[in-house]
Amino acid sequence: MPITPTQKIWMNGEFVDWADAQVHVLSHTLHYGNGVFEGIRCYEAANGPAVFRLTPHIERLFRSGKILYLNIPWTAPQLVEAVKETIRVNDIRECYVRPLVWLGYGEIGVNPLQSPVEVMVAVWPWGAYLGDEGTQKGVRLMISSWQRHDPNAMPPAAKGVGMYVNSQMAKIQAVKAGYDEALLLSPQGYVSECTGENIFVVRNGTIITPPVTAGALEGITQDSVRRIATDLGVEFRFDNLLRSDLYTADEMFLSGTAAEIVPVRSVDDREIGDPGPITRRIQETYAAAVRGQIDRYAEWCEYV
Numbered sequence: 001m002p003i004t005p006t007q008k009i010w011m012n013g014e015f016v017d018w019a020d021a022q023v024h025v026l027s028h029t030l031h032y033g034n035g036v037f038e039g040i041r042c043y044e045a046a047n048g049p050a051v052f053r054l055t056p057h058i059e060r061l062f063r064s065g066k067i068l069y070l071n072i073p074w075t076a077p078q079l080v081e082a083v084k085e086t087i088r089v090n091d092i093r094e095c096y097v098r099p100l101v102w103l104g105y106g107e108i109g110v111n112p113l114q115s116p117v118e119v120m121v122a123v124w125p126w127g128a129y130l131g132d133e134g135t136q137k138g139v140r141l142m143i144s145s146w147q148r149h150d151p152n153a154m155p156p157a158a159k160g161v162g163m164y165v166n167s168q169m170a171k172i173q174a175v176k177a178g179y180d181e182a183l184l185l186s187p188q189g190y191v192s193e194c195t196g197e198n199i200f201v202v203r204n205g206t207i208i209t210p211p212v213t214a215g216a217l218e219g220i221t222q223d224s225v226r227r228i229a230t231d232l233g234v235e236f237r238f239d240n241l242l243r244s245d246l247y248t249a250d251e252m253f254l255s256g257t258a259a260e261i262v263p264v265r266s267v268d269d270r271e272i273g274d275p276g277p278i279t280r281r282i283q284e285t286y287a288a289a290v291r292g293q294i295d296r297y298a299e300w301c302e303y304v
């Protein structure tokens with residue numbers, strides 16, 4: 001998906017022109033893949049642009065950094081403000097927000113501890129990650145032959161730069177085979193998640209999603225789905241799922257900041273069908289919540 005440039009990028013505390021936001025080719029992260037990032041969205045809400053659950057996203061960035069031993073040289077409130085400032089400076093009302101923490105130029109060799117920890121925040125307009133048709137009619141999933149990485153090899157709880165090589169292998173396999181998205185199983189054979197989204201199965205009116213112990217990221221959209229489902233009176237639980245649970249689901253959907261709420265049409269060519277009523281209700285309520293249209297979720301909208 002091509003990026004639409006905006007004016008300025010926040011880089012280590014200063015705004016630089018989009019075209020000048022460069023790093024050295026010997027930056028540590030380029031070679032060894034240690035870094036952490038977030039994916040956040042800002043929506044045109046009831047009282048102006050609002051970043052959806054910005055503080056929890058920045059808190060997760062710090063948790064990811066702690067897991068990977070990256071000492072972020074800013075506080076969470078400073079980065080919350082940096083995100084808001086970047087949106088204001090670029091005079092943009094709806095956008096995707098990408099904070100990235102990486103190891104810069106200084107030392108080379110596997111040991112990362114002497115490399116400078118650098119931070120940037122970029123924003124740009126970004127449409128439906130899995131396509132408008134996917135959002136409306138649902139996407140076709142393939143279970144990848146690549147597994148989600150074992151937590152003792154690469155901790156899935158950290159949103160780490162290098163972790164996404166695993167996601168990329170699965171994504172390439174799925175798109176080359178003609179599917180929209182890949183789903184990964186854990187090393188124990190349970191359903192984990194997709195390459196950038198959590199997965200939910202609806203069975204007999206209950207929503208079930210895999211726990212973190214199956215290698216799923218603790219999604220902020222997933223948590224929003226949990227709250228919305230509970231408020232709608234729909235039973236919700238975390239539980240291990242087998243691939244056969246996917247094939248026989250009544251409804252299925254994905255959640256993620258970039259993708260938002262996306263119905264699933266089929267898994268490995270087993271038809272689930274058109275988006276079901278629970279999926280639709282969650283999707284519509286989420287779309288209204290992110291735009292500040294539901295008072296109950298007003299605190300999720302962090303106004304710029």
Ligand SMILES: Cc1ncc(COP(=O)(O)O)c(C=O)c1O
Binds near residue numbers: 196197216
């Ligand atoms: C692997 C993976 N799982 C799940 C998610 C969904 O997380 P969130 O809802 O916080 O965006 C993402 C997106 O960040 C992801 O990359």
